[in-house]
Amino acid sequence: MARTQGSRADITGPLIRDKARKLFASQGYAAVSMRQIGSEVGVQAGALYAYTADKQALLHDLLESHMQELLAAWRDDPTADPLSRLEAFVRFHIDFSLDHPDAVFLSYMELRNLTPENFTRIAELRGRYEAALEAILRDGMATGVMRIEDSKLATMALIAMLTGVTNWYRDGGRLDRHRIGDIYWGLARGAVGAH
Template sequence: MARTTGSRADVTGPLIRDKARRLFARQGYAAVSMRQIAAAVGVQAGALYAYTPDKQALLADLLESHMHDLLGAWSDDPDADPLARLERFVRFHIGFSLDHGDAVFLSYMELRNLTPDNFARIAALRGRYEAALEQILRDGITARVMRIEDPKLTTLALIAMLTGVTNWYRDGGRLDRTRIAQIYWGLARGAVGA
């Protein structure tokens, strides 16, 4: 019998993804076996293959889903003031990152474990997100409200800075999310010479 008695496909599939995401984030992709994922879910290892062809496909699916969620949640108003758009991006990115800490961690730390084809697919999605911020910066240069030497490099630096909050933030810590977003907005504003 492949499934634990009483398990259901509509529950087991999402549970596999959730447990795999958590295990990969805590222990690293290379250190986690399909048997560990199965044990965390409460199914036999062979049952996982009804939901994913292999561990690589599971990782790629987790990273791709995260990027689709991120891109789906972000929206921009190209007619708005570039500084207001940048502030909105900063606050959005911090909030989304803190709400999806394990997924964000995987997106940055486990790219190296993707096959070339999977890497290309995820990199293309990441490129779309980066391009959204880069466009805001280019619009800020055009509007003369930002002084940036290299918009692409500034884009990558800002995203790295903003994403770094997931490495140290803890609920109930010294600073709440609102205050952290305010401080990061000040840092981002300084980084673009505004």
């Protein structure tokens, strides 16, 4: 599609994504129109279609790019002991989530608005991230440093617990990020039955 005259793809495209992410997170995907997004960006709604096929494609792109960024940022060291790896995952997940609260919110609350095909793609990416944590838990079980009845369930429970930090954390609050990481690490260690 041709770009709107006077627009710059390197500026307008990211601006559309940023404004859409904020609107979807604050008002919900179903309540936001392309006209609203265009208004926030400062372009006519029709101009948005030079950058995205439709609102569904925009949501999918936001969720997919978030998951791709998350997967690219996470680094595991399979040679380290499982508890050190779990601690690294806990601290990474909290920091990444707090740096991307709107994207995290969308990833959990707006999955239901994806078409089946788009949902399948995002679910596959989420599955890769969940598998990274589950591998740590399985190694911890195998070495006897973690006592877990079901590694899959423990994976889902830990991710839900860690992601919940975005619901209440505010910069400048009673606890700084590092202290929150310490506390969540203690909770995660207890949840996996580690000594």
